[in-house]
Amino acid sequence: xxxxxxxxxxLLAILGFVGVTLLxxxxxGPKPVPSEMKLEPFECGATTVDPLNVKAVPIKYxxxxxxxxxxxxxxxxxxxxxxxxxxxxGFMVGTFAFFIFLLLLILFYVYRSRLLEGVTE
Numbered sequence: 001x002x003x004x005x006x007x008x009x010x011l012l013a014i015l016g017f018v019g020v021t022l023l024x025x026x027x028x029g030p031k032p033v034p035s036e037m038k039l040e041p042f043e044c045g046a047t048t049v050d051p052l053n054v055k056a057v058p059i060k061y062x063x064x065x066x067x068x069x070x071x072x073x074x075x076x077x078x079x080x081x082x083x084x085x086x087x088x089x090g091f092m093v094g095t096f097a098f099f100i101f102l103l104l105l106i107l108f109y110v111y112r113s114r115l116l117e118g119v120t121e
Contacts, residue, residue, distance in 0.1 A: 064116065074099075078099070081099070
């Protein structure tokens, strides 16, 4: 059988299982009724001390979080590549070089856009 057909069947089986599970949960699961106590704000097991002094996280931290996640994922991919590249061939070294090039390109972009300077001020 064609590997793409096997992959497609596997993907359909996964999506079908997830869909059936969500449907059964919707039909058979508990349906909680929102009460006054349930809608009360909850902070570390205690009621909020000053609900008016809650500030949103500045937008500059979201870009740093995205960059962190990006570099974190690339580190995981490099680790997986190192485990899978046992017979080291020219193609594998080229793939590694391309991946490192992309990593350096992103690092250069972060440096040039001064993304981290706004956070340290």
